[in-house]
Amino acid sequence: MKRVAIQGIKGSFHDIAAHQFFASEEIELVCCDTFESLFAQTRQDNDLLALVAIENTIAGSLLHNYELLQQSGMTIVGEHKLHIEHSLMCLPSDSPDMLTEVNSHPVALAQCRDFLSHRPHLKVVEVEDTAGAAEKIARMQLHGHAAICHADAAELYGLKVLERSIEDNKHNYTRFLVLSNTWAAEMLRNVHHSTKASIVFALPHAEGSLSQVLSIFSFYHLSLTKIQSLPIIGREWEYLFYVDVSYSDFHRYCQSIDAVRPLTRQLRILGEYEGK
Numbered sequence: 001m002k003r004v005a006i007q008g009i010k011g012s013f014h015d016i017a018a019h020q021f022f023a024s025e026e027i028e029l030v031c032c033d034t035f036e037s038l039f040a041q042t043r044q045d046n047d048l049l050a051l052v053a054i055e056n057t058i059a060g061s062l063l064h065n066y067e068l069l070q071q072s073g074m075t076i077v078g079e080h081k082l083h084i085e086h087s088l089m090c091l092p093s094d095s096p097d098m099l100t101e102v103n104s105h106p107v108a109l110a111q112c113r114d115f116l117s118h119r120p121h122l123k124v125v126e127v128e129d130t131a132g133a134a135e136k137i138a139r140m141q142l143h144g145h146a147a148i149c150h151a152d153a154a155e156l157y158g159l160k161v162l163e164r165s166i167e168d169n170k171h172n173y174t175r176f177l178v179l180s181n182t183w184a185a186e187m188l189r190n191v192h193h194s195t196k197a198s199i200v201f202a203l204p205h206a207e208g209s210l211s212q213v214l215s216i217f218s219f220y221h222l223s224l225t226k227i228q229s230l231p232i233i234g235r236e237w238e239y240l241f242y243v244d245v246s247y248s249d250f251h252r253y254c255q256s257i258d259a260v261r262p263l264t265r266q267l268r269i270l271g272e273y274e275g276k
Helices: 013-021 035-044 063-072 106-111 113-117 130-140 152-157 182-188 209-219 250-263
Strands: 002-007 027-032 049-056 075-083 087-090 101-104 123-126 145-149 160-163 173-180 196-202 223-231 239-246 265-273
Touching: 002 013, 002 035, 013 027, 013 049, 013 075, 013 173, 027 035, 035 049, 035 063, 049 063, 063 173, 063 223, 063 239, 063 265, 075 182, 087 130, 087 152, 101 106, 101 130, 106 113, 106 123, 106 145, 130 145, 130 152, 173 182, 173 265, 196 250, 209 250, 250 265
Parallel strands: 002 027, 002 049, 075 265, 101 123, 101 145
Antiparallel strands: 049 173, 075 173, 087 145, 087 160, 196 239, 196 265, 223 239
């Protein structure tokens, strides 16, 4: 059985993504309140895997999670893309006209802004976790309160779904990374079967330094699927570049890394894995 750390509780989108990624295996979840506590747990337990959201098609990149990943020293061994669908749920005995308040994570509330704008009588209250809102309503029997989260949480906590797919944009996906301690990564993936890599590096403050690196990736027929820059704290106007590349030839990918390494500073391969 694999043990997997997630941010949130059972019924959260992290829970759903973890069970989808490990669909053919039995897993035990280690639920964490924050991403900081999630990475702290992995430092204390070398056998613990982690599943972490890294970007959303609407909200964009989770920048702080890039920093936590870089500092953790963990290795990416897989990725999963989850279609985000929000539902409105409440206690079984409540009816829609009884509702006075709706609770959810701020990102989920923002993704249902149009739905909520047509219900101005509902007081909108932000909480730390989507599924946590449902669990609290059930546990405390909060009549008149509704939660916005995945429909699976309703069955899990004994609530009823009033409306499904209430998100404004139906093309809403979150990308999750599956992480492992580096020593265990080789047992979880075969890099020679990989089709995607995540890399982080710094560059000298010189004209054209980034374009040189990107030109090399292009020469070796790598597709750039993501580039994200974050400032290096304490070093003015210097940045770390987080880059995702996809490839069909692992050998050519390795050649490209050998070619760009002399042009970069502190280049690190965060993971080589099968892209989804």
